[in-house]
Amino acid sequence: MPRLKFPAPPIPPAFQPKPKRPGTGNGKVKPADQAAEAGIHVVDWIDERTSLSGGLRWLMFRKVPRGTNWFYTLGSATLFAFLSQAVTGVFLAMFYDPSATHAYESVRYITNEAFLGQFVRGMHRWGSTVMVILVFLHMARTFFFGAYKYPRELNWVIGVVLLILTMTMAFTGYLLPFDQRSYWATIVGVNINGTGPLIGPYLSDFLRAGPEFGALTLSRFYSIHMLLVPGLIAALIGAHLYLVAKLGTTAPPWIEAEEDPAAELHKAEV
Amino acid sequence: MNQREKERYLRDYAILKSQGKPFFPYAVAKDSAMAALVLAVIITLSIVLGAELGPKADPTTTTYVPRPEWYFFFLFEVLRVVRPPEFVPFATIGVPTLCMILLFLLPFYDRSPERRPERRPIATAAGIITIAAMAYLTYMGANAGSPNAVDMKPPSSLTGAALTQWNAGRLVVGQSGCLACHRIGENGNDGPGPQLTHVASRLPAAAIAQTLRNPTAPMPSFQSLADSQPEKFRNLVAFLGQLR
Ligand code: HEM
Numbered sequence: 001m002p003r004l005k006f007p008a009p010p011i012p013p014a015f016q017p018k019p020k021r022p023g024t025g026n027g028k029v030k031p032a033d034q035a036a037e038a039g040i041h042v043v044d045w046i047d048e049r050t051s052l053s054g055g056l057r058w059l060m061f062r063k064v065p066r067g068t069n070w071f072y073t074l075g076s077a078t079l080f081a082f083l084s085q086a087v088t089g090v091f092l093a094m095f096y097d098p099s100a101t102h103a104y105e106s107v108r109y110i111t112n113e114a115f116l117g118q119f120v121r122g123m124h125r126w127g128s129t130v131m132v133i134l135v136f137l138h139m140a141r142t143f144f145f146g147a148y149k150y151p152r153e154l155n156w157v158i159g160v161v162l163l164i165l166t167m168t169m170a171f172t173g174y175l176l177p178f179d180q181r182s183y184w185a186t187i188v189g190v191n192i193n194g195t196g197p198l199i200g201p202y203l204s205d206f207l208r209a210g211p212e213f214g215a216l217t218l219s220r221f222y223s224i225h226m227l228l229v230p231g232l233i234a235a236l237i238g239a240h241l242y243l244v245a246k247l248g249t250t251a252p253p254w255i256e257a258e259e260d261p262a263a264e265l266h267k268a269e270v
Numbered sequence: 271m272n273q274r275e276k277e278r279y280l281r282d283y284a285i286l287k288s289q290g291k292p293f294f295p296y297a298v299a300k301d302s303a304m305a306a307l308v309l310a311v312i313i314t315l316s317i318v319l320g321a322e323l324g325p326k327a328d329p330t331t332t333t334y335v336p337r338p339e340w341y342f343f344f345l346f347e348v349l350r351v352v353r354p355p356e357f358v359p360f361a362t363i364g365v366p367t368l369c370m371i372l373l374f375l376l377p378f379y380d381r382s383p384e385r386r387p388e389r390r391p392i393a394t395a396a397g398i399i400t401i402a403a404m405a406y407l408t409y410m411g412a413n414a415g416s417p418n419a420v421d422m423k424p425p426s427s428l429t430g431a432a433l434t435q436w437n438a439g440r441l442v443v444g445q446s447g448c449l450a451c452h453r454i455g456e457n458g459n460d461g462p463g464p465q466l467t468h469v470a471s472r473l474p475a476a477a478i479a480q481t482l483r484n485p486t487a488p489m490p491s492f493q494s495l496a497d498s499q500p501e502k503f504r505n506l507v508a509f510l511g512q513l514r
Binding site: 064074076104108124143149156167171 | 280282287289297307308312317320326341363377380401
């Protein structure tokens with residue numbers, strides 16, 4: 001007998017599977033039942049050693065407050081756009097060569113020759129636009145709903161760092177095709193950074209890998225773009241989502257909390 | 271927020287939460303629908319707009335007008351408008367840094383317990399003004415002599431269907447990134463490709479189409495455009511065939 005039991009999904013009674021009537025099926029075990037049984041055993045085996053089920057139940061069956069609407073999907077949509085960037089980025093990295101002499105050629109190869117290359121490159125390119133738009137929409141939602149107030153201040157702060165990191169991704173990725181557009185726009189961008197107070201000159205030296213835009217600049221941008229920043233983003237998204245699950249998402253601000261009318265009635269009767 | 275307001279918020283929230291629905295499957299279903307929509311939008315954009323690749327980076331060119339990705343247009347516009355050199359660092363680094371710090375510290379200086387947008391007039395107004403300012407700067411930055419649009423008048427002899435085709439072809443030239451290498455009238459760069467302003471007086475339309483299919487490097491081949499969207503390709507050739 002499996003130890004794990006999931007709560008019944010909240011679907012209308014008419015659609016819920018009916019329990020078998022006793023005496024039907026002649027007690028024979030069908031292959032489908034056996035397969036289901038085996039699957040449950042595997043899950044049980046893992047759960048006995050990890051106790052993951054408690055955490056999963058906490059994550060999946062926590063309640064979201066009354067009034068939660070479509071605006072609340074913007075955060076997970078951003079997460080999805082990030083995942084899409086990660087997947088398409090892995091495929092691009094299989095062909096990309098971050099050296100000043102070969103970068104352009106390798107992107108040309110991806111665009112014109114690799115199977116579905118132009119499509120994947122297009123998804124990565126436009127995915128970045130979509131992700132930036134979604135981050136801003138999500139931020140606007142949390143701003144106008146006052147979701148940054150007690151007790152979610154920390155989640156807002158993590159969010160601002162995520163916003164900056166997302167823009168960093170956009171900036172460093174722009175150089176990688178190494179065509180005229182990306183080259184000259186990046187030169188301007190790095191020089192703007194250099195005019196910043198205090199750390200400005202150091203920051204632009206760090207980005208260029210030296211005082212001049214040179215052979216190492218491209219590989220530096222590449223490692224920032226595909227290792228450093230995505231790692232930071234993934235870790236911070238983890239922290240962001242942990243806080244979301246722990247604190248719960250806000251209810252829309254115009255929804256008033258009132259005790260359950262049925263409960264009120266019950267109190268009055270007693 | 272003082273202790274009483276915090277406790278009040280937590281109590282109200284607990285009530286609202288207990289009256290809500292479980293995350294799985296209700297929120298998960300909405301999130302999945304939204305994820306499907308996001309994926310559909312990305313795929314559509316990729317298929318319709320593709321990924322262009324301009325000419326190879328060339329540190330020796332001096333005429334190239336750098337253009338950032340559109341979400342940096344607002345910065346670009348600030349850079350374009352602010353002229354005196356001593357103000358430039360302030361405008362491009364100072365203002366964005368200040369905005370970031372203000373954004374970062376928002377929960378620490380806006381401490382009122384009120385959450386409804388209409389009862390937080392200062393915050394709501396500041397938010398709307400920020401969005402409007404960013405939108406305005408982005409719009410201005412986008413229209414500041416876009417290098418991707420061919421801005422010219424059609425020959426007066428063209429009417430009806432021929433004019434429509436001319437305009438359609440003009441758009442294709444913009445989308446295909448020809449201006450990165452060619453000058454057409456007032457638009458585009460002076461190299462590495464030759465001027466196309468009067469290309470039709472040099473080459474007949476058939477030869478132009480042949481060049482597009484089978485060009486000499488470094489010009490990229492547009493054979494794939496001819497195969498996948500013959501209509502666009504015909505419009506492109508028709509437009510170039512009018513540049514006398
Ligand atoms: C990589 C980018 C980001 C991802 C993947 C992400 C993801 C999420 C998700 C899935 C939620 C759950 C609720 C919802 O979807 O609305 C959430 C909530 C939240 N996010 Fe983000 N977020 C990102 C960036 C940001 C930014 C830039 C900010 C603001 C500066 C921010 C502030 C918040 C706040 C305050 C909440 C709590 C909202 C509430 O409880 O109603 N996040 N985030």
